[in-house]
Amino acid sequence: MPLKIVAGNWKMNLLFHEAEALIREVIEKSPDNENAPLNIFAVPFPYLNLAQNLTQGTKNFAAAAQNCSSFKSGAYTGEVSASMLASLNIKYCLVGHSERRTIFKENADELVAKMNLLLENHIIPIWCCGESLNERKQNKQFDVIQHQMNTEVFTLTQDLFEKVVIAYEPVWAIGTGLSATAEQAQEIHSFIRKSISKKYSDDTANKTSILYGGSCNVDNSKELFSLKDVDGGLIGGASLKSDSFVKIISTMYELL
Ligand code: 13P
Numbered sequence: 508m509p510l511k512i513v514a515g516n517w518k519m520n521l522l523f524h525e526a527e528a529l530i531r532e533v534i535e536k537s538p539d540n541e542n543a544p545l546n547i548f549a550v551p552f553p554y555l556n557l558a559q560n561l562t563q564g565t566k567n568f569a570a571a572a573q574n575c576s577s578f579k580s581g582a583y584t585g586e587v588s589a590s591m592l593a594s595l596n597i598k599y600c601l602v603g604h605s606e607r608r609t610i611f612k613e614n615a616d617e618l619v620a621k622m623n624l625l626l627e628n629h630i631i632p633i634w635c636c637g638e639s640l641n642e643r644k645q646n647k648q649f650d651v652i653q654h655q656m657n658t659e660v661f662t663l664t665q666d667l668f669e670k671v672v673i674a675y676e677p678v679w680a681i682g683t684g685l686s687a688t689a690e691q692a693q694e695i696h697s698f699i700r701k702s703i704s705k706k707y708s709d710d711t712a713n714k715t716s717i718l719y720g721g722s723c724n725v726d727n728s729k730e731l732f733s734l735k736d737v738d739g740g741l742i743g744g745a746s747l748k749s750d751s752f753v754k755i756i757s758t759m760y761e762l763l
Contacts, residue, residue, distance in 0.1 A: 509716040511732075511763060512672065512739035513756045514547035514633065515746025516573065516601065516720070526554045530561045532749035534568055537756045543567045544739060544759045548746075549601055549633075552587055559596055571599035571633065574607060577620035589621070593628035600625050601741075602632040603659065605678045615658040622660070626667050633672045633741070634660050635720070636699075640679035648677075649698055656702055665707045672716045673699060674741040680721025682743060689730050692719050696736035725751050728758045 521529065530548055537546060549571040550558045558570035576586035592600060602625070603618045622632045636655040638648040652675070660671060675695050680686050687695075696717050703712035719731050720741030731737055739759060745751040 509714055509738040510672075511544040511759055512547060512716050512718055513544050513752075513759050514549060514571065514599075514674075514718065514739070514741045515752055516549045516604070516741055516743050517551065517747060518573070518606070518743060519551060520747055521551075521554075523554065523557070526550060527557060527561070529747070529749055529752075530558055533752050533756070534561065534565055536749065536753045537567075538760045539566050539568070541566065542760070542763055544756065544763065545569065546756050547571045547599055547633075549573050549599070555592070555595055555597060563596070569598055571601065572597055573601045573604070575600050575602075575621055575625060575630075577617040577624070579624060589624035589628040589630055592625075592630055597630060599631045599633055599672075601674075602634045603655075604635045605637055605676060605681060609678070615655075618659050619662050622663065622671070623667075626663070626670060631670055631672060633674055633718070635674045635676050635741070636660075637676040637678050637681075637721070643677065643679060648695065652695065652699065653702060656699070656706075661706050665711060668703075668707060669711055669714060672718065674718040674720050675699060676720035676741060678721075682722070684722050686722040686724070686727050686731070687719070689734055692731055692737060693734045696734065700736050723755070725754045725758075728755045729762070732759050732762055 548558050562568040575589045607613045625632045638651040642651050700712045716738040718739045718741045719737050723740040724745045
């Protein structure tokens with residue numbers, strides 16, 4: 508069975524003191540035992556050490572970076588390398604979030620380089636994919652996601668692929684309050700799992716965690732997390748308040 512994961516992606520939000528209070532509150536109010544899901548805080552770079560220290564020693568909480576450099580090291584002002592993340596004991600990093608793809612023009616080659624550097628440094632990439640509104644309107648969502656998989660995550664060997672977590676985030680659902688319906692989410696998640704079966708094996712597909720992201724919140728998380736091929740969520744806005752994030756974590760806990 509795939510690992511069940513509830514991950515919060517803070518994006519460029521919260522000040523340092525707010526970050527500390529939020530992580531402390533979420534850990535304090537959430538179940539922390541062997542039956543609980545893995546809960547991840549994907550925080551801005553300056554808060555990684557804090558998040559790492561606060562989650563260390565818990566059973567179910569971990570810190571993640573939201574990005575890393577596609578270069579190994581050297582004269583790249585402003586960049587943060589995978590090995591730097593590893594030196595802070597960070598175990599997870601988002602790769603290819605649609606905001607990175609659209610605003611920062613990240614392409615497949617860069618995303619592949621990032622995933623390989625992360626995996627060399629024993630960091631699990633949380634690889635994001637998803638179609639835009641225009642692509643969905645033209646019924647191109649399957650082609651778009653297949654192409655993203657073929658050119659990015661499917662370039663990995665089976666061994667390395669098995670370490671990756673996938674997040675399906677339809678771009679039209681991110682930050683819009685308009686979530687994919689249960690039917691739409693299940694359809695794409697099942698498509699992703701079948702593609703993994705074809706590319707690697709049924710066993711690999713059945714072990715891969717596929718998270719849903721895009722306006723996932725307290726009200727819709729139960730329906731989404733109950734779907735056969737949805738193994739958790741990547742939560743933006745609703746991860747910025749302890750009450751809502753704790754409720755979403757508890758929803759997954761109750762379903763396990
Ligand atoms: P929202 O939950 O705010 O729609 O953001 C989703 C997301 O982009 C998570 O990475």
